[in-house]
Amino acid sequence: MISIAICDDELQQLERTKDLLKNYAFEHSQYDIKIHSFAAPLELLSFVSANGGFDLLLLDVYMDGILGTDAARELRDMGDTCQIIFLTTSRDHAIDAFSLGATHYLVKPYSEKEFFSALDKVVDKLTKKDEAYITIKSTDGISRVDLNKLVYSETNNHVQKLYLSDGRVINVRKASTELFESLQDEPRFYKCGSTYIINMDYIVELSSKGVAFSSGARIPILSRKYMELKKRYMDYSCRI
Template identity: 25%
Template sequence: MVQIALCDDNIQELEWIGRLVSGYLAGRPELDGSLRRFQSAYDLMDCIRERGGFDAYLLDVMMPHMNGIELGQAIREAGGKSPIVYLTSSPDYAVQSYRVRAYDYLLKPVAADALAALLDKLAAELQERRETPLLVRTRDQVTPVHPGELLYVRVRDHVLEYHMADGSVVESGTMREPLDQTAAPLLGDGRFVKINVSYIVNMSFVQKLAGGSFLMRDGTVLNISRALAASVRETYIEYILERGKLPQIGV
């Protein structure tokens, strides 16, 4: 999961940039991303003290009482090492931003394509730094599978099929252990849930929970067993709400 904090005292800027970031995250479900908005540097620092830091910060420079540079210093003094991106209407603050080891800065008004390009670069570095791939033993080699790019796992004829977001499928060699044992690393990851005896699903790629099925973003429909229906529904709703989103639930 990539957690981003956005802080800007200007409500119009906060809403505009927030929409851009939320739209970007919606288009990149593999990031399992969330965004929290703050209109005050003090509110952001209070949140950090209460719940811990974020994976990345987007900070306005010109803010009253505590400006963005001072906020960045406070984050660093609190032990935060995550990337800081500054949002400013003037490039004059670029030098000051590097005093807090800023990752980059964007000029206002922030353009959607410029923000997306920066978030692409930032997300790639965060994912590479954080995610350990699964090492899947196939018939003739060992293949790394990144959980963030995995839609779902299916077991068929004692073989595990890892269905990836790019449409590819990685097949394991013959599986001798139960699915729960073989896929234990995934079941210990908050993004994944077992929906029946044969499938484990990455909820970040679920487009909609409809009746007794998950509609995946690639159009695949995966049926949830009656025995697991209540617990899967509860797990999915909790997962979505924790990320500040509204679950898509149909009938």
């Protein structure tokens, strides 16, 4: 089952989004989609706090009382890792939205085609069963690395330290450029200077001071690399 919540304080917009979501569920009957709706962000936050979160949240940005981006930040602070699609009338909060790990950012009025494309992207993430691996020679022997679990790598005295989401660290004696070459077919990976290779799927916070990952890890970045990484992250996050 895929649980999806909508939060919008404009009743007309809430009903339109719900209707579009029902149409999507009808056309994709292979998925068991359950829909919840909230007319206020505080109502959503209270529900998640008491009952747990959702797989996907369709969240309006401009709402009375609290911005949708601020509500999303509170959810992240609670440890919620749901996929988020922001729905808004302005692009002004796009950077903030993607720094919170948003999957997509739809500007109203959006078409059914645009809405469905954004949902396809999320559902593909939620239902993806294909596994991607690289087999490399580590200091412990031969290691098969699940790329879906690779959060980032760090260069340390000519050794690449691969940090995985399950807490494991794999040490590989090769140059970072050589390691990155083996990841070239994976657009989620970005080589940030000579020290780090990061998996953008795990980014939950991005600023000129550094990057925070959903695994809890944080790394610094060079200030001159910030704008390049921000653009690459937004291009990657906005892709359809």
